[in-house]
Amino acid sequence: MSRQGIVDAALVIMREEGLGKVTMRRIATALDTGPGSLYVYVRDTEDLHAQILDTLLAPVPAAVPATGPWRDRLKALLADYGRVLQTHPTIARMALSTQPSGPNSLAVADTILGLLAEGGVSDQVAAWGLDLLLLYPTAIAVEHGGSPPQKAEGMAQLATQIATADPAQYPNVARAGTALLSGNGSSRSTWALDVLLDGILAAQSPPV
Amino acid sequence: MSRQGIVDAALVIMREEGLGKVTMRRIATALDTGPGSLYVYVRDTEDLHAQILDTLLAPVPAAVPATGPWRDRLKALLADYGRVLQTHPTIARMALSTQPSGPNSLAVADTILGLLAEGGVSDQVAAWGLDLLLLYPTAIAVEHGGSPPQKAEGMAQLATQIATADPAQYPNVARAGTALLSGNGSSRSTWALDVLLDGILAAQSPPV
């Protein structure tokens, strides 16, 4: 019974029954103990999820192409990062609210910082840009990672809300119209990454 | 007993006892009924929180200055939006995962779209930039909105993790060093907004 043992048991359950079944009680049952016993080694469910994310992130740094422009390699890395999170929306939610921790998360961060440095971005700007770059794929994973029926329902609800918006009260929403709903998660995500990179490159001056 | 009645009761409890006490059971007790009865009018706790956020957002569009450059007015609006969310981190978490809905959220979105249009941003770019602009203040509210002791603890933990990072394994993290931790939420937020706006202005070409 150790922290790693708990995480391992959680990973087994996740692979066999899905993340939804990875509960403290289910893990405790698998380890043949009571739920309270886990809290000696795991602070929180969030703590446990962070640990799971870190193991999921292990193959991500290797996904960056060895050659090519730094910008393309960075976008490939972030796309892969987003792909991992889209597979597990619950973990993506956690990643939004807690700083990444663990060796593999640190490796991802290190790779991003290295690519930004390769692009001539100063350390200070890269340090602040790091959060910004990780944020968007994560948020996209949370929004578009839900179950398809739930996602479609939310989309439809939003569509009717925009369509029935009073043009007198919400003129800009009415004018933008379907542009608000255009594009899928992937196209939006790559567009957003270009926006962020352009902005970061323009912000070469030290922020402080 | 209606949807508005439930939301009103929730708001009263929130003002008197804090958002933490706004539970389905507590609301049901206040309305002298059982917890299951609320689910006729409220789909979820998330749904309820979205409704609460919408009422909190009522005064936000009025916070934008009447005069001045559009960019300053937009930044003032987003800063006020972030201020509201930082007061209620739990609601900020919800705002990250569900599309804003309700009249006041729509009014905020409309105001942002209007200011972007004033800056010469095309409708298509503004539509996609809207999400991006709302995302960062929300994420900052989630990260920096926790209770001060918890926030300090996380910061300290991250600091030691960076300080003890193996320079051979994580060279870029080691080099960036304290730059990763520099700045407070406010300075980071305004910097990020400038980055986003620069990127959006550079992305004038239609994304599709």
Place this chain on the structure above:
DNA sequence: AATTCGTCACGAACGTGTTCGTGGTACCTT
């Protein structure tokens, strides 16, 4: 060698969100 102390596993217990079967009431139909 005996005793004390600290650490950790255990499970009961509390409050939580959400679902569901039951029953009553009000309205609409015939």
Place this chain on the structure above:
DNA sequence: AAGGTACCACGAACACGTTCGTGACGAATT
């Protein structure tokens, strides 16, 4: 006016996260 139907309030029930008091085991000290 009488019957049927559809809606909705209710609370019991389930699974969950988390906390806490209890007890036992092992090691260090006297």
